[in-house]
Amino acid sequence: MAELTHFNNQNRAKMVDVTNKSITSRFAIATGKIKMQHETILRIQEGKIKKGDVLAVAQVAGIMAAKQTSQLIPMCHLIPLTGVDIHFEDDNSTTITVTTKVKTKHVTGVEIEALLAAQTSLLTIYDMCKAIDRGMIITDVHLVEKDGGKSGHFKFD
Amino acid sequence: MAELTHFNNQNRAKMVDVTNKSITSRFAIATGKIKMQHETILRIQEGKIKKGDVLAVAQVAGIMAAKQTSQLIPMCHLIPLTGVDIHFEDDNSTTITVTTKVKTKHVTGVEIEALLAAQTSLLTIYDMCKAIDRGMIITDVHLVEKDGGKSGHFKFD
Amino acid sequence: MAELTHFNNQNRAKMVDVTNKSITSRFAIATGKIKMQHETILRIQEGKIKKGDVLAVAQVAGIMAAKQTSQLIPMCHLIPLTGVDIHFEDDNSTTITVTTKVKTKHVTGVEIEALLAAQTSLLTIYDMCKAIDRGMIITDVHLVEKDGGKSGHFKFD
Amino acid sequence: MAELTHFNNQNRAKMVDVTNKSITSRFAIATGKIKMQHETILRIQEGKIKKGDVLAVAQVAGIMAAKQTSQLIPMCHLIPLTGVDIHFEDDNSTTITVTTKVKTKHVTGVEIEALLAAQTSLLTIYDMCKAIDRGMIITDVHLVEKDGGKSGHFKFD
Amino acid sequence: MAELTHFNNQNRAKMVDVTNKSITSRFAIATGKIKMQHETILRIQEGKIKKGDVLAVAQVAGIMAAKQTSQLIPMCHLIPLTGVDIHFEDDNSTTITVTTKVKTKHVTGVEIEALLAAQTSLLTIYDMCKAIDRGMIITDVHLVEKDGGKSGHFKFD
Amino acid sequence: MAELTHFNNQNRAKMVDVTNKSITSRFAIATGKIKMQHETILRIQEGKIKKGDVLAVAQVAGIMAAKQTSQLIPMCHLIPLTGVDIHFEDDNSTTITVTTKVKTKHVTGVEIEALLAAQTSLLTIYDMCKAIDRGMIITDVHLVEKDGGKSGHFKFD
Incomplete structure (x- = not known):
């Protein structure tokens, strides 16, 4: 190793x-x-139809966080990102999954940027729903795939 | 609800x-x-004895992140924190657990600050070890306990 | 004077x-x-019905900007805000108006915070629509009303 | 469209x-x-001669704001700017005009950076003079010209 | 001790x-x-008379830095400052001295804020003059006096 | 000149x-x-053996500060740094010296980044030891060497 x-x-x-x-x-x-x-996921889903959209705020938070990575993670290089996108899915009746994709053309990779975007989106959901559910758990945050650079392709399995 | x-x-x-x-x-x-x-946890443990200390960096990152909460989480109030402390434990041969405690004397609570400190400490560990282990998973991030304010005491169970 | x-x-x-x-x-x-x-305002209005919501992003941007006022405006004091809200109205077929309200309990006022939130919301609209309309004009940004503190009540007329 | x-x-x-x-x-x-x-513009003009120079502070604020654009405007890319300059003119007895020029060598444009620099300079003038004139209006903020990139040249008319 | x-x-x-x-x-x-x-100090002094004023920029930089102390110095508490002022003096033909005063009404002191303001003002002078003098030395940065809080009054001697 | x-x-x-x-x-x-x-330097040296390591925190602070240079020093360009390293030495019984090295591949130099990293590391030492020694002096901060770019090589003497 x-x-x-x-x-x-x-x-x-x-x-x-x-x-x-x-x-x-x-x-x-x-x-x-x-x-x-x-009950909490129902409130969030209602929001997409007729009330305020929690996930729209979580989306913006995740994208903005990706751009602040080098200010939060001490040894990270500042990287001018060329694209950030985030998707949410309601896996089932009690879980929301976020998937983030970050791109750049630079000398080092954007794994931490993608992970920070995911963490921040999820914490924003927590923040906006905590008045009704303080016991929410953020879990299974990991890299799914990355490509580019000397270390090449990685896929989580 | x-x-x-x-x-x-x-x-x-x-x-x-x-x-x-x-x-x-x-x-x-x-x-x-x-x-x-x-293997990865062994490298981190060695660091505490004779090489660079990953967890010392993660500690600083978590504390500094707590102070930046209102800039990352869109609807969070800026709160002048009066104390932040972070502990790490090696639960077993493959897991490190972080516990964060944040304090204030203010009109609203510091749950998000404590959660962001935990997330950032863990992501800093990921960042500093990713060259040897890209498959690490950040998991089970949740509030343990909070007190103060109108909503009173909460304990996770 | x-x-x-x-x-x-x-x-x-x-x-x-x-x-x-x-x-x-x-x-x-x-x-x-x-x-x-x-044409541009039609695109934004469509977004509220079936596509991406420009104003939801502008809303988040304005709120987050209010919290960063003291880092942008050199002589502004840092003020822990206790509330920020933003509303948009389509005045007519070519204009969107933003109204921001900022609150605090502090030794100095939040006029600049409210103005910066308004400016940032409007600039976010510009940013998200500039691909289709570079000639947009941000205009008539001013204080509407303020209260509290030694200088008392002010109303624009 | x-x-x-x-x-x-x-x-x-x-x-x-x-x-x-x-x-x-x-x-x-x-x-x-x-x-x-x-009266307010007279105070500012006096400052250039014998007292503190409001516009010198507004100048610094505008330049620093241009560098923070990607942290304020959610969907903006971080762009390493290669030049920022700002000029002020006293159009007449009641109006100050700011003109900002921002340059880069990058994959995307700097319109938002130039607009944010203009807005922030003007808001700094407001901040420093608000004790004597709360009714000031920031207005006619728009792109004048831009060049470079796929969309080419644009001139406001 | x-x-x-x-x-x-x-x-x-x-x-x-x-x-x-x-x-x-x-x-x-x-x-x-x-x-x-x-030669360098002459250039700066000329600037106060007829050209750009290096010290005006250093002044703004120092004040803004004081407000960012908790984001730069890891264990510093965020403190809402109630006043910041900075003075420069030309001690002699080769030295500029900065003196900063920072005030607050809070649970902990502002020594670090005052020191960071001094350091940042001096580094801004370096930055703006480095094209003509790369050998400048920033020196003798220390606390002069502080008061308030449990530890009481301190005066450097 | x-x-x-x-x-x-x-x-x-x-x-x-x-x-x-x-x-x-x-x-x-x-x-x-x-x-x-x-006495103060003894406390810091003990920390490296059995207690908390002041210099480990100062190291992280210096590296993170280098990345924030363009937000603190008004006329500095944002530069994507490609490497930052910091070393400490106990010169004698009363002085700690920091040496910082910053690298980039860019259109302008990183002198200010290196100087800011040095200043911030030293101020972090001050902050963490001020409870036992408020009279510490930060001194002799200067550029040691730089290379690259039109102005070429510089060595302090």
């Missing part, structure tokens, strides 16, 4: 040097779920 | 009006886990 | 000292308009 | 995918006005 | 708990110097 | 136009010191 790359010769954290890596097209897809009471 | 509180009479999102709520001492405790390969 | 208050004895800008001002309930209401082609 | 480009197949907002667009030199020029009492 | 207060029982950093500290009026005064070539 | 480059024809500050400068590999190395009581 390879070594952790984020430490210097004083054994303290550094931002990994990517100066000489090639610019390539890259994308990352991440996912995550939020589990809630059946 | 109560109504969602974050929508106005045009059915669009608003920041809930808390002008007339009382200032009280409040805290929130949140938790979350990251699952990884056994 | 009173003097400008934002300058020190070296004739350079300062953040005005409000240490000894009283905490009172305050609000500010601001407004602004964006003028566009009739 | 073309379709709005910022929506995905769930009819929610996305950041438009510009991964495959070409890097070209681009600029955008925007303008806007603030109308005030004659 | 007292213990360092910023560590928890896992020996990792925490934000110190100030929930039960009293709100009092507080201020902090900090200072710092930048040493440069005589 | 050359002219200051950051002013426009209205003698106000601008962000210098670098649109037509070449992309080259660049680095900057900066340094700075913090002087403290002998």
Whole structure:
């Protein structure tokens, strides 16, 4: 197994040097779920029909968070993103799944951006529904797929 | 079941009006886990002994994220936090658990701050170890307990 | 007419000292308009019925901007806002009007927060429709009303 | 008329995918006005001679805002700007006009950056003079000209 | 000598708990110097008379930095500042001294805010003059005086 | 001696136009010191052995600050950094020296990023130790070396 790359010769954290890596097209897809009471998901679904749309706010939050990744995750490089998209699905009567796709043309990948977008979308759902359901659980947040760069293609299984 | 509180009479999102709520001492405790390969957790544990300390970076990231909550979660109020602390435990050979505690003396609670601190700490671990393990899963992120304010005490069960 | 208050004895800008001002309930209401082609407003209106909702994004942008006022406007104090709400109206076939209301309980007012929320909502509309209409004009942005604090009530006329 | 480009197949907002667009030199020029009492503009003009210079602060605010565009306007791409300049003119006895010019060499344009710089400069003038004139109006904010990229040259008329 | 207060029982950093500290009026005064070539200081002094004013930009930068302290210094509490002022003096033919004063009415002090304002003002001078003098030195940055809170009055000597 | 480059024809500050400068590999190395009581440095050194590690937090703070340079220093361009590393040394019984190295492949240099990382690391040490030593002095902050770009190589002497 390879070594952790984020430490210097004083054994303290550094931002990994990517100066000489090639610019390539890259994308990352991440996912995550939020589990809630059946009543809560009904409220969210109603919102899409006639009341305020929780997921529209969660969508905006996720996209904006992707752009702030390098300010939240200490060793992340700032990456000018070229595309961010987010989808929600009601898997069943108690779970909403988010899927995020982030793209760039840069020297390093956007896995963390995709994961942060997923986490932030889910936490926004929590925030907007917490008055009726404080016990919601954010779970199964992971990378689904990524491509581009030296490490190549990855698919979660 | 109560109504969602974050929508106005045009059915669009608003920041809930808390002008007339009382200032009280409040805290929130949140938790979350990251699952990884056994090899990965060994690398992190070694770091605490002789190499760079992944969890020290995750700790700082979580604390700083708590302070940025209102910039990431659209309908969150900015809250001057009076304390943030974070603990990590190696539950077993493949999981690290984070527990965050956030405190304030303010008109609204800090549940989202505690949850965001947990999420960000876990994502920082992912970021710093992703070169050796891209399949890590962030999971079981939820509120553990909160107290203070009109809605009173909550304990997850 | 009173003097400008934002300058020190070296004739350079300062953040005005409000240490000894009283905490009172305050609000500010601001407004602004964006003028566009009739075709453009039709696209936005369609969005509210069956396609993506431009105004839902503008709403979130305005609320989040209000919270960032002190980072954009150099001499503004950071103010923990206690409520932000935004409404849109289609005045006629070529204009959308935004009205923002911001509240706080603090030592200084929230006029700038309300105005920035209005400006940012309108600019978000511009951004999301610019592919079809680059000639849109943001106009008539002003304070409508404010109350609270030593300077008391103000109403635009 | 073309379709709005910022929506995905769930009819929610996305950041438009510009991964495959070409890097070209681009600029955008925007303008806007603030109308005030004659007394207020006299105070600002005096400041340029012997007291604090309101417009120097507004200048800095506009330039810094241009760099924060992607954090305020939800669907904007982060763009490394290569130049920002701002000019003010006293059109007449009650109006100050700002003109902003923003440049980049990137895959997408800087219209929003130029408009945000204009808006923020004008709001900073409002902020610094509001103690003497709360009725000021920010108006006629629009794109003047832009060039570069697939959509080519645009001139407001 | 007292213990360092910023560590928890896992020996990792925490934000110190100030929930039960009293709100009092507080201020902090900090200072710092930048040493440069005589030619450089002449250019800056000319600017105050007939060209662009480096110190006006440094002033704005210092004030805005004070407001961002909690986002830069990991264990700092966010503090709503009630006043920030900055003065510059040309000590002699090669040195500019900055003095910053920051005020608040809060549960914890503003020493770091005053120091960060001083550092940022000085670095802004460096940035704006670096094309003509890369060897400038920022030096003697320290707290001058602070008052308020449990630890009381401090004066540097 | 050359002219200051950051002013426009209205003698106000601008962000210098670098649109037509070449992309080259660049680095900057900066340094700075913090002087403290002998007791204070002992506390920090103990921390590296058995208690919380002040310098680990200062390291993270410095790296994150480098990424925020364009938001703090008004006329700085946003630069996607490709590497940041920081080292600390205990020069003697009362001084800690920080050395920062920042890299990029961009149209303009990273001197300010390296200097800001140094300043922020040192201020974080101050913050975490101020409870035991308020009289610490941050001093001798300067550029050590830089390379890349039209102005070529610089070495402090």
